[in-house]
Amino acid sequence: MDINFYSLGAAEEVTGSKHVIEIDGKSYLVDCGAFQGSRSEADRKNRNFGIAADRIEAVVLTHGHHDHCGLLPLLTKQGYQGNIYATPATRDISNLIMMDSANIQARDAVYLRKQAAKKGETFTWTPLYDEKDAITATNQIVGISYKRPVFIGDGVSLEFYDAGHILGSAMAFITVKKQGKETRILCSGDLGRKGKPIIRDPEQVPAPDYIVLESTYGDRLHERPEDALEKLAEIARRTVQTKGKILIPAFAIERTQELVYYFHLMVDQGIIPEIPIYVDSPMATNATTIFQVHPECYDETIHEAFIKHHKNPFGFNALHFTTSVGESKALNEHPGPLIIISADGMCEAGRIQHHLIHHIEDPNTTILTVGYMAEHTLGRRIRNKETEVKIHGQWFKRKAQVEEIHAFSAHADYAEAAAWLGSLDRSRLKQILLVHGEPKAQRAFKGYLREQGYADTEIVQYGKTYAMSE
Template structure:
């Protein structure tokens, strides 16, 4: 069988993961994510990605982040009627993410139509998909548990292993021409999706015990960066909260609604219990984060041992305590803008490109008493990246705002492994059959650095994937 692979996204860039495994004249797609970045450019890419679904046998979803699942409804609208394989938790998370995206697109369309009407212009922009499209694609998602081998196409088997990134995230181990009698005749390809980190709260560490791969398609989001030490990060979090409370300011934390929001709640809960920070009102202002937290509660199979101990055996809720309020309605969200600090507002979108975070930033970013805490990766050209990079003035919802609030960077909360952690993971798995590592899902500079780093650590065959270019396996 002639085996090739190519990528339609997340090649020398971070977002829009879409990797294609070609088996003769049939195809399997691994992830179908949306691009994020400059709005016009991202919108064009998301509308115009070119792929013929007629020869597509299966779709495999590694996890439920928007840049990995966000274009599944578009794929279905173009005629794909086959199965989408994901872990049960990923299925539930992806449904939330897609429905939330459809609602945001509908609101954006309504807003832009009104703006165009005021200028006497015709409105042309339409949402990529609707809530009905999301419901339809949800029926195509087939739940596959970790460590359960599943045939997904003729001569192809899939097995998921815990990636430790977000709830339900998985490494996708694909075996082509499986052969129990002679494993040397089969080809094993491992798509990492996003690689998580050891010793993070709530979910388990990335899996190490899996079939030895011949090829690895490996993410490189933090391919040239090291995260803060956890203890230092906790001290920094304590400092920022205490200083903000003294100033009676607000801390705005742009956060991904899945994993990051729950992790922040978990840490803040512990720090208040330990009396390391004062009691301060904490608001999770994101309907999707609220819904995602409910999904966390029904997937204890993904928890690490410590959370299982507290949550299942002692009935302690790690996602709820006295200082915490989950807001869902628009009225509740708007009311936060009128409240005086101190307070902490954890709100989506994580890259500050859509959602309620925009309104909180517009309201609070020009007040020097306030703080914007950056706790994760910000893609190029996003509002979050501009704030992180120290731009003195930013555009929010069509208006310019001076950045007078303090900006605090804390990369220890990232759900992505850094280059040291990725190398440690790689050395921990069975690489006895490994022929080549292909690098995806990273910016060019990060990938070049990580490629050289891997060479220095005993992995000579490493290639950076270029968009659309085919690689023979």
């Protein structure tokens, strides 16, 4: 039996997850994510997989984030006809993500063509794939629930365990049984955290031989998820008093639903008065529908608080979903108190911008950031509490209050990841391979894990193959 592991994406970086487990010459691809970055670099990395589609035996998808599923339509377009295994919720979320990506690419192509025409240049860029390819990819996804092992190849079985990262997220536990020998490989996908609302905590798994582990926050510690509640309540109460507004740029998937869930919970428990909430992003609205149809992914708390009482955690009187741009713009004139949750994009694009234009000079408005804001983005400038910011080419005085909650991260920090590792049976463990992290975070994490007794921990590098059999 010959098993080798190598990476085609997310080695010493945090995007474009693509890992290959080669078992007796047959290739199993774990995740097929898009590389996100500048257009030229992303294009170069995304158009070339590094493996021919017809060499792949099966694809395993850990969760529906773009950097894990975003290139599946290109893979099927290039001729991959086999199965893509994922949990049912991941199938739905990745469909939404892939269709959205196809749409964005089509729009980009129109825009770039116009720009090129203006400059008299020839236009050569084409989208990686279109909606049709995204539908083909979705059609190849075979839904497997958590803890329902299936054979995905000769002597190769796959079982999903909860990763606690986003709805449907899973760790892939791959068991290879051949010639009387058994090798167990655990791919963490993105490892989540204990105590996140809605979804379950990262699960315990049977004793693995090898762990392919993400390391995004290998050098950081987060606030506790529970800390988010307290701060949200404080901001909500203040906003009710001043009849102001809360603007929250938030990821459409998971973060928006967590916010809705927390607000609903706090209103239900009498912690805050009822405030109208508007989810102002078509993507977030669609994602919330997906959350509603996957109660099999919910944790105990949501059952206790809502399901047991026949309540829909993502639907209550005060919650509204805007559809048209007109409805979105009408919110500007709507009196407070009011909460607007709009698509993130680090405030650089989308509906959040016109909300900012209308409210950033109002001291009764609170702009609450709950996610990563890259340098040189409007979101970062606001988070840094700059007193003047430029939106749509116009300068505005920032009088709105700015608040920040760090507790929403979907990735385990180094202590959380180590605590989860510590809960596993390590009697068979031979090696931990670190992927999906910046080099600095990975080096720190490797050092920390070695201190914890995981002597054989390696940082996966491109072009290197790691043997998983003697």
